[in-house]
Amino acid sequence: MSVKFNLSFAACLLLTGLTLAGCSSSDPLDRAIAEGTVTVDGTPLAIGDITFVDDDPSVQSDNVKVVDGAFSGPVIPGTKKVQIRGYEVVSANVPADSPEAGTTFKKQILPARFxxxxxxxxxxxSSGPLSYSLTTQ
Incomplete structure (x- = not known):
């Protein structure tokens, strides 16, 4: 009898926990969606990320992925410094019989000014989609 009670109690707790977890969908930091495009010398940035950094160091920075020139993600509202990084995927330069053979990594390709x-x-x-047209020359 106690085993049956314990299983029922555990199932009830699990169900209650799952129900409550589904109830809090709001973001406590009230993030807004930042979305837009990034081009580099007129070409969409293939792979990258944008970090939105607040002037107040106590406010968390937000990172949004860039894929094929487009980005969209949650960001804490406010005035931000915008750090854009672009990457190219390169193979590790190691001998073919090395354990690292076939390994790839991301190489940062944008100048530090971005x-x-x-x-x-x-x-x-923002009042609409964001657009960053970067020129490296």
């Missing part, structure tokens, strides 16, 4: 030394800023939420 990321670590950025002067790009944005106010989130």
């Amino acid at each position: 990321n670590d030394q950025t002067e790009l800023t944005e106010t989130i939420p």
Whole structure:
């Protein structure tokens, strides 16, 4: 009898937990969706990410992936520095019989003026889609 009771109690707890977990879908940080496009020298950025960095260091930064020139993701509202990184996938330069043979990694391809030394800023939420047309020359 106690085994049956314990199983019923455990099932009830599990169901209650799952139900409550589904009830809190709101973001406690009230993020807005930042979406738009990134081109580099007129070509959509194939692989990359954008980091939105708040002026206040106590506010978390948000990272949004860029794929085929497009991005969309949640960002905490406010004025942000915009750091854009682009990558190309390259193979590790190791001998063919090495355990690392066939390994690939992402190589950062954009100049520091678009990321670590950025002067790009944005106010989130924006009034429409964001567009970054970067030139490397």
